[in-house]
Amino acid sequence: MTMAEQLAGSFYRLALSSAAQRDLTRAAWLAHFACGLDGSHENAAKLLKLCQYELGSFGAGHESGFERIRALAKQKKWREAARLARSLPRRSVRALNIQACALACAKRYKPAARAFSEALEKDRGNKTAAAGLAEATSRQSGFWGFA
Numbered sequence: 001m002t003m004a005e006q007l008a009g010s011f012y013r014l015a016l017s018s019a020a021q022r023d024l025t026r027a028a029w030l031a032h033f034a035c036g037l038d039g040s041h042e043n044a045a046k047l048l049k050l051c052q053y054e055l056g057s058f059g060a061g062h063e064s065g066f067e068r069i070r071a072l073a074k075q076k077k078w079r080e081a082a083r084l085a086r087s088l089p090r091r092s093v094r095a096l097n098i099q100a101c102a103l104a105c106a107k108r109y110k111p112a113a114r115a116f117s118e119a120l121e122k123d124r125g126n127k128t129a130a131a132g133l134a135e136a137t138s139r140q141s142g143f144w145g146f147a
Contacts, residue, residue, distance in 0.1 A: 008038035015047055018125075024051045024093065025125035054122060056092025069098055078106035093123045100132055104139075112136040 015030035028051035034044035065088050072081035085099035100115035113136040119129035 004037045005041075008034040008041050008044065011037065012041060012044040012047070015044065015051075019047065019051065022121070022123065023125035024055055024123040025127075027051050028055060028057075054092060056090075056094030066094075066098070069102070073102065073105075076105075078102045079108075082106060082108075082111075091118070093119045093126055093129070096122070097126070097128050097132065100129070100136070104132065104136055107139075109136045109139045113140070 011030050011034035015027045015034060018024075018027035018030060028048055031044045031048035031051060034041055035048055038044070065084065069081045069084050072078075072084065079102075082099050082102035085095050085102060088095045096115050096119035100112045100119065103109075103112035103115060113133055116129045116133035116136060119126055120133065123129070
């Protein structure tokens, strides 16, 4: 076994650990490095694809839905964009973040915070969801959080 293969194995084990801790962003990053070091590492490639699927990146489906959401956002139809994001058959981290951002733009901060929280449950390393959750919760008005 070469040094690159051993290093790839180490990156793969770290990626598995990150995935077990629900940090899909980091797991995908580490699995990507494992694949780069050892192109024949099948388990790292499978883990990378699974992480990308859950994150909603790199052609993981629903691109036409995202294009329709983008068109609605350009027209500033935030509620319609949020509804469309919620109606996607698979709730990837990307879809949840898009839904939450559209809700925040519609000044619906409580539902936006819930969507960002759901994204963080799937991927604890998602910086967009963490920042969005902090912003949405800071914008909820009043002591009781009515928005």
